[in-house]
Amino acid sequence: MAWVHEMNEVSLSELLPGEKGTVERISHAAATVRQRLMEMGVVRGIQVQLIRFAPLGDPIEVRVGGYRLSLRRNEAQAVLVTKDVT
Amino acid sequence: MSTSTVESVRVRTIAIIGNPNSGKTTLFNALTRLRQKVGNYPGVTVEKKEGRITFHDGSEASLLDLPGTYSLTANSPDEKIATDILLGRTAHTTAPDSVICVVDASNLERNLYLVSQIIDSHLPVVVALNMIDIANSEGIKIDFNALQQQLGVPVIPTIASRKMGIDELKKTIETTPKSNGVVRKWSVPEVFARECDELIDLLKNYHKVSEPLAFHEALDLLTTQTPSPHQLDRFSYELMEHVKKDHRRLDFLGIDRQSVVIEARYKWINNVCAIAVTQTKHADMSLSDKIDRVLTHKVWGFVFFFALMTVIFQSIFTWAILPMELIGDGFDLLGQQITRVMPEGDLRDLIVNGALAGVAAVVTFLPQILFLFLFLGLLEDTGYMARAAFIMDRAMSKVGLHGKSFIPLLSSFACAIPGIMATRTIESPKDRLVTMLVAPLMSCSARLPIYTLMIAAFIPSTSLFGILSLPALTMLSMYLLGLTAALTMAWLLKKTLLKSAPPVFIMELPRYKLPSAKTILLKMWERARLFLREAGTIILGVSIVLWFLATYPRLENGTASEQINQSFAGRAGHLIEPLIRPLGFDWKIGIGLIGSILQREVFVSTMGTIYNIKNADEESGTLSLKEQMQNDKDPVTGKPTFTVLTAICLMVYYVLAMQCLSTVAVMRRETNGWKWPLFQFGYMTMLAYSVTFLVFRVGLWIGGGA
Numbered sequence: 001m002a003w004v005h006e007m008n009e010v011s012l013s014e015l016l017p018g019e020k021g022t023v024e025r026i027s028h029a030a031a032t033v034r035q036r037l038m039e040m041g042v043v044r045g046i047q048v049q050l051i052r053f054a055p056l057g058d059p060i061e062v063r064v065g066g067y068r069l070s071l072r073r074n075e076a077q078a079v080l081v082t083k084d085v086t
Numbered sequence: 087m088s089t090s091t092v093e094s095v096r097v098r099t100i101a102i103i104g105n106p107n108s109g110k111t112t113l114f115n116a117l118t119r120l121r122q123k124v125g126n127y128p129g130v131t132v133e134k135k136e137g138r139i140t141f142h143d144g145s146e147a148s149l150l151d152l153p154g155t156y157s158l159t160a161n162s163p164d165e166k167i168a169t170d171i172l173l174g175r176t177a178h179t180t181a182p183d184s185v186i187c188v189v190d191a192s193n194l195e196r197n198l199y200l201v202s203q204i205i206d207s208h209l210p211v212v213v214a215l216n217m218i219d220i221a222n223s224e225g226i227k228i229d230f231n232a233l234q235q236q237l238g239v240p241v242i243p244t245i246a247s248r249k250m251g252i253d254e255l256k257k258t259i260e261t262t263p264k265s266n267g268v269v270r271k272w273s274v275p276e277v278f279a280r281e282c283d284e285l286i287d288l289l290k291n292y293h294k295v296s297e298p299l300a301f302h303e304a305l306d307l308l309t310t311q312t313p314s315p316h317q318l319d320r321f322s323y324e325l326m327e328h329v330k331k332d333h334r335r336l337d338f339l340g341i342d343r344q345s346v347v348i349e350a351r352y353k354w355i356n357n358v359c360a361i362a363v364t365q366t367k368h369a370d371m372s373l374s375d376k377i378d379r380v381l382t383h384k385v386w387g388f389v390f391f392f393a394l395m396t397v398i399f400q401s402i403f404t405w406a407i408l409p410m411e412l413i414g415d416g417f418d419l420l421g422q423q424i425t426r427v428m429p430e431g432d433l434r435d436l437i438v439n440g441a442l443a444g445v446a447a448v449v450t451f452l453p454q455i456l457f458l459f460l461f462l463g464l465l466e467d468t469g470y471m472a473r474a475a476f477i478m479d480r481a482m483s484k485v486g487l488h489g490k491s492f493i494p495l496l497s498s499f500a501c502a503i504p505g506i507m508a509t510r511t512i513e514s515p516k517d518r519l520v521t522m523l524v525a526p527l528m529s530c531s532a533r534l535p536i537y538t539l540m541i542a543a544f545i546p547s548t549s550l551f552g553i554l555s556l557p558a559l560t561m562l563s564m565y566l567l568g569l570t571a572a573l574t575m576a577w578l579l580k581k582t583l584l585k586s587a588p589p590v591f592i593m594e595l596p597r598y599k600l601p602s603a604k605t606i607l608l609k610m611w612e613r614a615r616l617f618l619r620e621a622g623t624i625i626l627g628v629s630i631v632l633w634f635l636a637t638y639p640r641l642e643n644g645t646a647s648e649q650i651n652q653s654f655a656g657r658a659g660h661l662i663e664p665l666i667r668p669l670g671f672d673w674k675i676g677i678g679l680i681g682s683i684l685q686r687e688v689f690v691s692t693m694g695t696i697y698n699i700k701n702a703d704e705e706s707g708t709l710s711l712k713e714q715m716q717n718d719k720d721p722v723t724g725k726p727t728f729t730v731l732t733a734i735c736l737m738v739y740y741v742l743a744m745q746c747l748s749t750v751a752v753m754r755r756e757t758n759g760w761k762w763p764l765f766q767f768g769y770m771t772m773l774a775y776s777v778t779f780l781v782f783r784v785g786l787w788i789g790g791g792a
């Protein structure tokens with residue numbers, strides 16, 4: 001596909017456990033998901049870290065600021081982040 | 087006039103609001119010192135917790151514990167209630183006089199989002215900065231004065247679980263002014279602000295919306311993607327057209343309406359935190375993380391999960407038996423005493439065989455209910471409950487449900503009523519409905535006495551392969567049958583009647599913590615009381631009615647067996663016998679089925695009533711119900727009434743049938759109508775009938791009917 005990603009821009013669901021990223025935007029695909037995620041602090045500029053996958057592979061656990069959020073890969077796909085290079 | 091003075095003395099109301107797991111309930115308990123009552127909001131079944139708070143000057147106020155919420159943009163019925171009450175949008179209540187906003191200090195940013203929304207409401211608000219002990223241990227230092235200055239409202243540090251800061255909090259609430267009068271400090275692009283002001287004017291002038299609410303409504307209107315039912319209902323066509331134009335203009339200017347306000351608030355929050363908070367150390371891996379490494383591990387996570395479920399079941403089946411037997415023996419003793427001291431007659435009969443039997447049936451349930459709520463309380467309070475949803479979500483999603491449905495379904499193992507009530511946290515109405523519809527298929531504790539009785543009487547207590555006991559295996563099969571039926575029905579409903587997109591799963595995983603004995607005991611007490619009051623009265627009433635039906639009309643002379651045959655109950659049992667014959671049931675079971683439409687566990691006490699009466703003059707009064715059922719023979723054919731197959735069929739029937747009026751009543755309230763409870767009653771009865779029929783036929787074929 002011809003998505004023009006920024007250099008490191010990936011969706012949150014593509015991070016591996018331990019990897020960090022900074023939220024760039026949340027796609028408009030699902031308005032409620034977007035609203036909820038943003039209200040829970042997943043806003044532009046915040047650093048997130050993928051902690052782990054659930055035992056069955058889905059959902060995923062993400063560190064957002066000072067707390068842990070779990071969400072399905074499906075929803076995580078809407079969150080676009082730039083991978084932090086450490 | 088005296089009436090007018092009564093009316094004018096309105097009790098002040100204070101609302102407590104906060105994110106889930108911020109310590110709201112703990113704070114509420116500390117402030118009210120347990121002087122509280124639990125009820126329901128009119129029209130919806132969101133639990134309403136109200137308590138009394140006494141101030142230092144002796145004055146009192148009513149304290150309202152609102153459901154936990156992350157924001158004032160309602161996603162679930164629970165959150166909607168919290169928002170509506172807070173903003174005074176409900177018909178029955180005005181906005182509270184002041185608000186305590188509980189904030190988890192260890193997670194300040196996200197918690198301040200709600201605070202910022204509440205400050206905008208202009209209600210007098212006090213921030214209870216809770217869990218500062220945890221914040222400290224994580225190296226988060228908060229400058230309270232700076233925070234207070236930045237927010238513009240009083241900030242009181244508290245540790246609710248240790249009752250620290252409660253007095254200061256009370257003092258501060260006492261003296262809060264009528265309005266917080268804080269000037270909004272977060273800012274949005276000028277065009278957006280202009281449209282917003284314009285809308286506020288319209289709302290105030292043409293829709294009689296008062297100031298702080300007008301601001302909230304205006305923001306909602308401008309940021310929404312599709313107008314909510316509330317908005318369409320409340321506002322005129324003209325206004326909605328105006329809003330549409332605003333949307334077009336803002337969209338044209340490239341302003342992201344949905345994110346602009348949220349981002350503005352978070353920007354402000356970041357500034358506040360930069361000033362008031364310092365992070366002194368960075369814990370790389372907290373204790374919670376270490377625990378989660380194991381408990382959400384691919385292998386160990388499931389090992390632990392299933393081990394835990396096994397322990398819970400084992401304990402309910404074994405530990406709860408002892409107190410249950412003690413209670414049963416106690417009531418037997420009491421019955422004998424009454425029989426000794428009272429003269430023979432209808433009254434004695436009524437008391438011993440009607441009322442006492444009913445009370446005993448109710449009370450023997452308590453140990454199980456207490457055990458189950460002990461475990462559910464532990465799961466919830468330690469933080470494991472969210473992990474259970476996390477682990478199980480994938481599996482639940484296979485039938486189209488949400489990880490959050492797992493908790494209500496799990497609770498339904500205790501009782502479908504709290505299970506159904508626990509579905510309130512599920513945001514999507516259709517998913518919530520599906521969960522409610524299948525919840526009563528989970529084997530609740532009310533079925534347990536039936537399983538226990540039937541298994542003890544008819545399943546030989548031998549063991550399979552040396553380790554698995556047949557009775558335990560039978561019990562497990564019943565639970566698995568219920569579970570399978572629930573999941574299959576959920577899948578079916580999601581595919582057909584209640585088709586909808588896969589639900590959204592966005593859930594906080596709270597920190598693990600040591601459970602608080604008080605929180606759990608309080609919950610157990612609340613549930614036990616609710617059971618005794620709501621289910622207990624029904625069971626007692628039914629017991630007495632059933633005693634009456636089984637006793638009258640009286641035969642002048644004749645054996646007890648003829649007596650019950652002639653009674654109203656016997657006639658009803660006979661009446662439905664043709665209908666239940668294909669399931670292998672006779673008229674006595676028929677009576678049991680009729681009686682237990684109200685409440686499953688009544689079946690056992692009905693059987694008790696039937697057999698007690700029957701054997702009253704046969705000198706076998708000391709025989710237990712189990713033995714009497716084993717000995718019971720069909721008077722015509724001489725074959726035993728109950729066989730292993732009948733016992734299994736009966737259990738299968740009870741696994742699947744909706745024999746519980748309280749659940750019907752709860753469903754009616756939760757869904758606001760009779761449609762769904764009737765549907766539920768219908769489909770479950772049909773399911774139970776057909777599956778039992780199948781089992782009976784297959785059983786006969788195999789030869790298990792001998």
Ligand SMILES: Nc1nc2c(ncn2[C@@H]2O[C@H](COP(=O)(O)OP(=O)(O)O)[C@@H](O)[C@H]2O)c(=O)[nH]1
Pocket residue numbers: 104105106107108109110111112113154216217218219220244245246247248467599600601602605
């Ligand atoms: N360490 C600590 N624990 C607290 C504090 N306040 C509440 N808790 C505990 O946090 C857990 C959740 O509290 P609860 O009141 O049920 O939260 P709610 O969901 O907001 O009602 C309980 O186990 C409380 O004992 C606090 O200030 N410090």
